[in-house]
Amino acid sequence: MSEVAAVRPVQGQQAKPQAAHRITSDEEALQLARHWAGEFARDAARRDSERILPWAELEGYSQSGLWGITVPREYGGAGVSAVTLAEVIATISAADGSLAQIPQNHFYALEVLRVGGSAEQKRFFYGLALDGVRFGNALAEIGHKDYQRRTRLTPDGKGYRVSGQKFYCTGALYAQWIPTLVVDDNQDSYLAFIPRHSDGVEITDDWDGFGQRVTGSGSVGFSQVWVEPEWIVPFKASFDRPTAIGPFAQILHCAIDLGQARGAYQEALHYVREHARPWIDSGVDKASRDPLLLERVGNLRVRLQAADALLRRAGRVLDALQAQAFPDARSVAEASVAVAEAKVLTTEVSLQAGSQLFELAGTSATLEARNLDRYWRNARVHTLHDPLRWKFHAIGNYLLNDVLPPRHGAL
Incomplete structure (x- = not known):
């Protein structure tokens, strides 16, 4: 595909939102x-x-x-x-x-x-x-053992048509545009920015995970959807050469996990201070003086601080990579490994914090008014996004054998 000279706006689509506030720092x-x-x-x-x-x-x-x-x-x-x-x-x-x-x-x-x-x-x-326009996504597909994308990009006159079915499309339900991973006849992949209300786009709110329940991560179907050439951005080519796309994607997942851990930790502190029960007290005058409880609070705090430090370090490494005009394979590998190290700890602390909150609050955590178990449920669902075991593998292979990790959105 050739680069286009200009990008034309969509005709007859939903009105653009009122211009958003511009953040400057x-x-x-x-x-x-x-x-x-x-x-x-x-x-x-x-x-x-x-x-x-x-x-x-x-x-x-x-x-x-x-x-x-x-x-x-x-x-x-x-x-x-x-x-x-x-x-x-x-x-x-x-x-x-x-x-x-x-x-x-x-x-x-x-x-x-x-x-x-x-x-x-x-x-x-x-x-x-x-201007405040929201982009969703239609990247993942299921049902194919060969992991090849089936959503096709086919030429049609001066433009293209997209047909296919996508799953786990977080954000698409709420979006004005849906960036969609498509492949052409040569299996080269592109990211096609498709207007949400185009003819042939069907969004199904069929996400039923027991956590992250309102992400709207349902399915999107495309039936001969018209796409202008200027809405199509190279995707495979961006991974064929060293870029920051992979570690950038992963650091966002790290941040989601860390935030969930912070939320659960703060809820745990509040619960212990305000709602501690005699079985937690274990005979001590106040539950807040229980040495076992204090150990748990302190242990979790240390792990939170460590995860936060690794995430900030990974961010600095990624900032240095993005500042490079021409990143090389080594600098991208270093960023990927730094983010993978953070992902390991943010995953573990997110699950630990949610689990300990659930344990401290007992069965009252599931009461509708409190719903404290949502922290563990959210962490358990989100941390399944990509297998943690492969993070350890990539880190160890890089440090021990100097094998550069693969370049893709999950590392």
Whole structure:
């Protein structure tokens, strides 16, 4: 496919949202993340227990400007660091893990655009992101043992048609555009940005996970959907050469896990202080003086701090990689390994924090009014996104045998 000269807007589609706030610095992004986390935390338990889809929350979230913070400064964005982006996501995740995951693929699509898009494509799609437009995703497919994508991109006159079926499409339900992984007749892959309300697009809200319940991670079907050439960005080519796409995708998942751990930890502190029961007390005057309980709180705090430190370190390594005009295989490998190391610990502490909260609160954790078990459920579902055992394998193979990890979105 050849690079296009300009990007034309969609005709006859849903009206573009009112222009979002423009964030201009890392500090402002962090401040707004803390504000919106406070807003989201208030009804998080009810949204999860009743599976109330967060339409209003997402409108405020995307209009806040936080969905445009990775847009480079030369295109009008804040161009925040990976360290800041991870902290923003972790802050939102501590309040509501689902709301933290919904924009994950939005940021991923913007990174694919940064690496492989033309200047005109960047100008157009970055502009949409800055205006508060939400990008979803239609990447994954199931039912194929050979792991080959079946969603086809076929020429049709001056444009293309897309047909296929996608699964686990987090964010697509709430999006105005759906970046979709497609393959042509040569099995070369592209990311096609498809307007949500195009003829032939069918979104099914069939996500039924017991955690991350309001991410809207359902299915998307495409039946001969028209796609303009200028909406198509190279995908396979971005992995054929060393790029930051893989570790960038993974650091967002690390941040979601860390945030869920923070939220569970804070709930545990509150519960012990306010609702400790005699069986926790074990004969001590106050449960807060129980030496075994204190050991658990201290142990979890240390692990949280360690996970936070590894995530920040991974962010700094990724920032250095993204700053390189021409990253090489070694620098990409170092970033991938650094993020994988953080992913190991953020996964473990997320599960540990949720489990310990559930244990301390007992059966009352499942009461609708409290719904404290959602932290463990959210962590258990999200940490299954990609197998942790392969992180250990990649880290060990790199350190022991100097084997560079493979380049893909799961490492």
